[in-house]
Amino acid sequence: MKRRSKISIIVDVLTFIVDEGGDTLATRVAQATGLAYDRLIRLLEELNEKGLVKIDTGERVRRVAITKKGLTLLSKLRELKEFLEDLGLEV
Numbered sequence: 001m002k003r004r005s006k007i008s009i010i011v012d013v014l015t016f017i018v019d020e021g022g023d024t025l026a027t028r029v030a031q032a033t034g035l036a037y038d039r040l041i042r043l044l045e046e047l048n049e050k051g052l053v054k055i056d057t058g059e060r061v062r063r064v065a066i067t068k069k070g071l072t073l074l075s076k077l078r079e080l081k082e083f084l085e086d087l088g089l090e091v
Helices: 006-019 026-033 037-049 068-086
Strands: 023-025 053-057 062-066
Touching: 006 023, 006 026, 006 037, 006 062, 006 068, 023 026, 026 037, 026 062, 037 053, 037 062, 062 068
Parallel strands: none
Antiparallel strands: 023 062, 053 062
């Protein structure tokens, strides 16, 4: 199995959140992206610190929502991925 880059993982995570309507449970993100829950939480906390997602920690669940800044990043990363693929570079 090919190892995904951190950028690829971030794109997968942000894309899933968008596909879920912009807000979803962290457990659903972990399942959909194939990330271990503890690894996902570390990544989400990093993205939260950068203002790309907002984490809402309830009693038993963590909800995560993408921010406007996160949407902008996702759009730019998708453009970059397409550009690199057009050049024949593996992403």
